[in-house]
Amino acid sequence: MVEGEAMIKTELDDGGxxxxxxxxxxxxxxEHSDWxxxxxxxxxxxxxxxxxxxxxxxGIRARCIRLVQPILRVKISGHDDEEFPLSQxxxxxxxxxxxxQFWRYVCGTAYMASLRFSKxxxxxxxxxxxxxxxxxxxxxxxxxxxxxxxxxxxFNHLWKLSLSIDGIMDLAYAGERVALSLCGRLDQAVAFGxxxxxxxxxxxxxxxxxxxxxPRNQIFLVxxxxxxxxxxxxxxxxxxxxxxxxxxxxxxxxxxxxxxxxRDIFFAVKRAIEEGDAQRLGELMVEYQKQFDExxxxxxxxxxTAPRLHEVLAxxxxxxxxxxxxxxxxxxxxxxxxxxxxxxxxxxxxxxxVQDLGCAEAFVLPIGSPRTVDGLMLPATAGEETPxxxxxxxxxxxxxxxxxxxxxxxxxxxxxxxxxxxxxTAAGLGTRLFPATKAIRPKPMMPILDPDDSRLKPxxxxxxxxxxxxxxxxxxxxxxxxxxxxxxxREFFEPCHPALxxxxxxxxxxxAEELASLGKRITLVVQEKPEGFGHAVAQAAKVLExxxxxxxxxxxxxxxxAGVDSCVSQVITAFEQSGGVSSMLGTVSVRDxxxxxxxxxxxxxxxxxxxxxxxxxxxPNWSIATERLQPPPGITRDGxxxxxxxxxxxxxxxxxxxxxxxxxxxxxxxEIQLTSALExxxxxxxLLACLLAGEAxxxxxxxxxxxxxxxxYTRAKNMSSVQR
Numbered sequence: 001m002v003e004g005e006a007m008i009k010t011e012l013d014d015g016g017x018x019x020x021x022x023x024x025x026x027x028x029x030x031e032h033s034d035w036x037x038x039x040x041x042x043x044x045x046x047x048x049x050x051x052x053x054x055x056x057x058x059g060i061r062a063r064c065i066r067l068v069q070p071i072l073r074v075k076i077s078g079h080d081d082e083e084f085p086l087s088q089x090x091x092x093x094x095x096x097x098x099x100x101q102f103w104r105y106v107c108g109t110a111y112m113a114s115l116r117f118s119k120x121x122x123x124x125x126x127x128x129x130x131x132x133x134x135x136x137x138x139x140x141x142x143x144x145x146x147x148x149x150x151x152x153x154x155f156n157h158l159w160k161l162s163l164s165i166d167g168i169m170d171l172a173y174a175g176e177r178v179a180l181s182l183c184g185r186l187d188q189a190v191a192f193g194x195x196x197x198x199x200x201x202x203x204x205x206x207x208x209x210x211x212x213x214x215p216r217n218q219i220f221l222v223x224x225x226x227x228x229x230x231x232x233x234x235x236x237x238x239x240x241x242x243x244x245x246x247x248x249x250x251x252x253x254x255x256x257x258x259x260x261x262x263r264d265i266f267f268a269v270k271r272a273i274e275e276g277d278a279q280r281l282g283e284l285m286v287e288y289q290k291q292f293d294e295x296x297x298x299x300x301x302x303x304x305t306a307p308r309l310h311e312v313l314a315x316x317x318x319x320x321x322x323x324x325x326x327x328x329x330x331x332x333x334x335x336x337x338x339x340x341x342x343x344x345x346x347x348x349x350x351x352x353x354v355q356d357l358g359c360a361e362a363f364v365l366p367i368g369s370p371r372t373v374d375g376l377m378l379p380a381t382a383g384e385e386t387p388x389x390x391x392x393x394x395x396x397x398x399x400x401x402x403x404x405x406x407x408x409x410x411x412x413x414x415x416x417x418x419x420x421x422x423x424x425t426a427a428g429l430g431t432r433l434f435p436a437t438k439a440i441r442p443k444p445m446m447p448i449l450d451p452d453d454s455r456l457k458p459x460x461x462x463x464x465x466x467x468x469x470x471x472x473x474x475x476x477x478x479x480x481x482x483x484x485x486x487x488x489x490r491e492f493f494e495p496c497h498p499a500l501x502x503x504x505x506x507x508x509x510x511x512a513e514e515l516a517s518l519g520k521r522i523t524l525v526v527q528e529k530p531e532g533f534g535h536a537v538a539q540a541a542k543v544l545e546x547x548x549x550x551x552x553x554x555x556x557x558x559x560x561x562a563g564v565d566s567c568v569s570q571v572i573t574a575f576e577q578s579g580g581v582s583s584m585l586g587t588v589s590v591r592d593x594x595x596x597x598x599x600x601x602x603x604x605x606x607x608x609x610x611x612x613x614x615x616x617x618x619x620p621n622w623s624i625a626t627e628r629l630q631p632p633p634g635i636t637r638d639g640x641x642x643x644x645x646x647x648x649x650x651x652x653x654x655x656x657x658x659x660x661x662x663x664x665x666x667x668x669x670x671e672i673q674l675t676s677a678l679e680x681x682x683x684x685x686x687l688l689a690c691l692l693a694g695e696a697x698x699x700x701x702x703x704x705x706x707x708x709x710x711x712x713y714t715r716a717k718n719m720s721s722v723q724r
Contacts, residue, residue, distance in 0.1 A: 016066030016124070018157045021132075022150040023059035023194040024143060026223055026337060026365060027186060027329055028052040028281075029262070029269045029288060030200075032239060032296075034186035036258040037202030043244035044660060047259020048653065049202030050266035051186050052212065052273065054221070054367060055194045060146050061132035064154035067125030072110045074103050076130040086114050086125055097179045105144050109151040109175025113159070116171070123159045144181060148172035166546075169207075197367050199270055206546050206652045211418070215276030215368040220346035223328060223337040224353040224362035228308040230332035238300035250298050257295035265291075276368060282323025282339035289313070289326040296331070308333040312359070317352050321345040340364075419548055419572050419649060420474045422467040423540040426460055426489065426554035427481040427527040432701055442485045444554035445492070446699060448709060451559075451716035455511070459699060460489065463552050464518055470566040473550065477523045477543055479536045486526050493519030532671025537650070538658040546655075548575070548583075551648040557708065558586075558647070559715060560694035567692050568647050574610055574690035575649045583681060584649040585613070585689040588696045589640040593625050596643035597675060599689055600629045611635065611642070613687040618675050635691055642689065645696040653681055 030051025037049025067073065072084045072093070084093045084107060097108035106128060117123070128151065152172040156163045163171065173185055185207045186200060199210040242251035265288050272280040297304045309327050312318070313336060318325075322345070325338035336359075340346035343366075350362035426444040430437035433446070440446055444460040460478065467473045480486045495516040501509055523543055527536050537551060550568055558567035565573070567586060575584040587599065597618045601611040615628050631642050657677040660666070668676050681687055697711055698704040 016158060017063060018154065019061065019063050020150050020153045020157075021059055021061040021194075022146045022153065024056040024146055025186075026054045026056055026221065028054060028221070028273075028337070029266055029284070030186070031327075031329060031331060033258045033262050034200070034202045034207075035236070035240065036243060036255075038185070038204060039244040040656075041204040046244060046255065047263060049186075049200075049258065050263050051200045051202070052266065052269050053186065053198060053200060054365060055196040056223075056363065056365060057194050058134040058363060059132075059194065060130060060134075060143070060150055062128050062130045062150055062154070064158060065127040065129070066158045067127055069125045070123070071125040072107070073125070073127040074106055074129075075127065076102075076133075084110070086110065086123070090114065094178070097175070104179040105147045105176060105181075106151050108177075108179030109148045109172055110155070111178055112171055112174040113152070113155040117155075117159060117161060126154055126158050128154055144176060144179075145172065148176045148179075151175065197273065199266070201651075201653075203653050203656055206656060208546065208548075208652050212270060213274045215274060217276040218343070218366045218368045219273065219276060219278045219281060220340040220343055221337055221365040221367060222322075222340050222346050222349045222353070222362060223335055223365065224312075224350070224359040225335055226308050226312065226333050227358055227360040228333035230306075230330075230334040231303055232330050232332070232334070235300050235303045235330045235332055238303070239296060242299060253295045254299060257291055261291055261295075262288075273367060278339050278341070279323045282325070284324075285326040285337070285339060286324040292327070292331060303332045306331065306333045309336055312336050312353070312357055315357060317356050318349060321349040321352065418576055419550060421477065421544055421547070422471075422473050422475070422550035422552060422568070423477045423479065423537060423544075424460065424463050424467075424552045424554050425479045425533065425536045425540075427479050427485065427536055428530060428554075429481075433699075433705065441488060442480060442554070443700070445488055446705070448557065448699070449712045449716055451712055451719055454716050458492065459557055460492075460554060461515070461518075462557055463554070464522065466558070466566050466568050467550060467552070468518060468521055471550070471568040471572060473568075475521050475523065477525055477540045478554075479525050479527050479540050481530070482526050482528055486524060490524055493522055495519075530671075532667070532673055534658050534674040534677055535662065535672035537674055538655060538662055538672070541655040541658075544655075546652045548649055548651045551646060551650055553646050555698065555700040556645045557697045557699065557712075558692070558694055559697055559711065560692075564693045567694050567696075570692055570694075571647045571649055571690060574688075578610055578688050582686045582688045583651050583654055583678070585644050585678075585687070586647045586692050586696075587611075587642040587644055587689045588692055588694070589631070589636040590643050591640055593629065593641035593643050594619060594621065596645065598625060598629050598641050598643050600631055600642065601689065603632045603635060609635075609691050611689045611691070613682050613689050616644075616675075616679060616682060616687075642691065643696075644689070645698070654678065657681060 030049065033049030033051055036046060040046045040048065070086045072086050073081060075081045079102060082103060084090070084096055086093070090111070093107050093111045093114065097104050097111050100107055149168060149172040152168045152175065155161065155171070156168055169185070185202060197212050197214060199212055201208040201210060239254065242254045246252040246255050265284055269281060269284050272284060293304070306327065309332065313325055318338065322338040322340055325336060328335035328337050338349060340349050346364045350364055353359040353362040424444070426442045428443060430441060430443035433443060436446065437443055444463070445458045447456050448459055448462060450457055450462055464476050467476050478489060480489050493515065496512045501512060504512060525540050525543060527539050550571070552568070560567050560570070564570070571584055571586045578584065585599070590596070597616065598620050599613050599616040601613040601615070603611055611632060617624055617629060620629060625641060629641055631640070636642065654677050657680050658672065658674070661672055661677065666676070667673070678687060695711070697708040699708050
């Protein structure tokens with residue numbers, strides 16, 4: 001059986017047991033930006049945190065057994081067995097979480113599990129017996145987080161909690177905080193499993209996981225235990241004194257390091273890994289270490305001066321074997337990491353670090369060059385037969401047998417579906433289409449001709465089909481007005497009345513079943529008052545799970561160019577190609593930009609269809625358009641401008657900004673505007689756009705609606721003649 005998303009060795013016997021392995025994590029870049037980004041809840045001027053992490057092959061393994069008695073029993077070689085009661089909110093368990101020398105992280109996580117999920121006699125006891133600890137302790141490799149995640153996985157399995165990967169991470173983090181840890185959420189990346197390399201974004205209390213496309217040619221990292229002393233608690237407490245509000249220039253320098261400087265290096269590191277550029281990655285590590293030392297050492301000199309770390313980084317004995325290196329975790333004299341020049345240099349470097357430079361242990365961690373077996377990712381070096389095969393349950397329910405030296409990684413962790421859901425805004429009175437909207441409300445219920453199947457259907461159905469059937473999304477959230485508007489949309493997606501079904505032709509009955517099936521994947525959210533486009537988006541986001549999503553306007557339909565994917569699919573592809581970090585706006589080109597939101601920017605060299613937005617104006621006049629909003633050369637025809645009508649892909653950052661605007665009643669023209677949030681995101685974190693191969697057709701004005709009907713009819717007629 002597989003616990004959560006990380007592929008781990010598990011076995012369930014009649015008594016109820018599971019064997020769990022959780023690795024450590026190596027922070028390649030972005031240490032401290034997790035807790036710094038969390039302070040955005042208090043001080044929104046703090047920058048968002050970014051980090052790149054990799055799961056180690058070393059970790060903690062435990063056999064976890066279901067017990068009849070409601071107790072937590074913990075065991076490890078060299079220590080006495082201990083037992084703690086598992087009743088809800090038990091004070092002894094809480095006391096152990098705060099003061100126990102060895103088991104406090106297990107007790108903290110168990111305490112939170114009992115507090116959140118337990119009722120008297122509902123759940124059994126659990127025994128956690130640690131059988132392997134190959135992960136160096138207190139060396140910046142998240143050993144405390146690993147034991148918390150291990151405990152959370154044990155409870156998830158033996159209590160049958162059915163927690164998602166995010167739920168496991170949240171429970172483990174809560175347990176670590178109960179145990180008085182000052183660490184941020186970055187450490188919970190150990191839940192992704194061994195070998196996983198990915199990016200994390202920390203914005204207030206929201207953590208977003210972003211995949212990294214692994215390169216074909218491997219990059220070899222080497223990390224080592226410096227065999228010296230560090231005090232993580234002192235480092236964290238000293239640096240956190242500078243937050244949430246800087247006291248002086250030194251604090252301001254640390255704020256800049258963990259925000260703007262870290263962000264810039266993060267994107268460069270992510271790009272270097274994806275391109276397999278080991279030399280560039282090493283150079284970036286050196287640059288980051290220099291910036292970290294300048295900003296952080298003055299705030300905690302006794303720990304961060306780290307003479308042992310800097311001695312090893314500067315050693316002539318490693319220079320010819322590496323492209324560069326830096327500290328690990330919270331920094332200090334705990335551990336060091338290097339980018340080796342190649343695989344042979346990595347092996348030699350590990351020996352030099354231990355034999356010549358006195359490190360306690362050194363490990364090689366390859367990144368990249370994955371191959372695929374039955375949809376699962378595994379390292380290119382794996383696959384040799386061994387006498388003791390390991391069975392792993394794959395996502396499709398089949399059991400694979402692989403060698404013990406193979407590390408399996410969940411396909412959804414390395415190749416996740418970044419976009420699963422869409423939001424369609426359909427609230428509003430539709431006054432510009434009066435009197436038609438007196439009979440048909442909301443406005444997206446107005447009928448159009450779908451050229452793909454020559455059916456007359458409401459705009460809302462056209463958009464839903466594009467999301468669920470053409471783009472392959474899983475769920476659509478529709479924002480509607482109260483009363484008759486909500487009723488109209490809800491009843492449309494409900495099964496047809498039997499009397500109507502009986503009158504329909506067989507083909508129409510089949511479509512009626514398809515319509516009802518689509519309705520099962522639709523959630524309606526009511527916007528009680530018309531408080532603006534941004535307000536509607538924020539209301540819809542309440543039912544989403546802190547993940548990026550597609551946004552469509554209910555009065556705009558998209559017609560892709562012949563032979564290309566739907567416009568929603570195009571935006572999703574561009575978002576994934578860009579790395580899935582910044583929000584993405586779908587754009588089309590027009591000669592008159594004055595009625596629309598209009599943007600300009602710089603073209604990505606590696607993706608000519610993607611623009612990094614540098615300026616954006618809502619409904620510009622001709623003077624502003626010609627002076628500020630000329631599109632980048634070569635992306636449109638002469639005299640045309642890039643306008644935004646969607647589809648959008650919005651990240652949790654945009655939702656956080658909108659919620660803050662609502663809380664602070666920050667309005668433009670009396671409404672909560674999405675444009676204001678996009679502009680804030682553009683100024684602070686960046687905003688991207690892509691040019692669609694297709695047309696955006698407006699139904700919001702009578703003349704534009706007429707043009708839309710004509711365009712769709714012409715496309716349908718042409719397709720019909722081709723089919724004949």
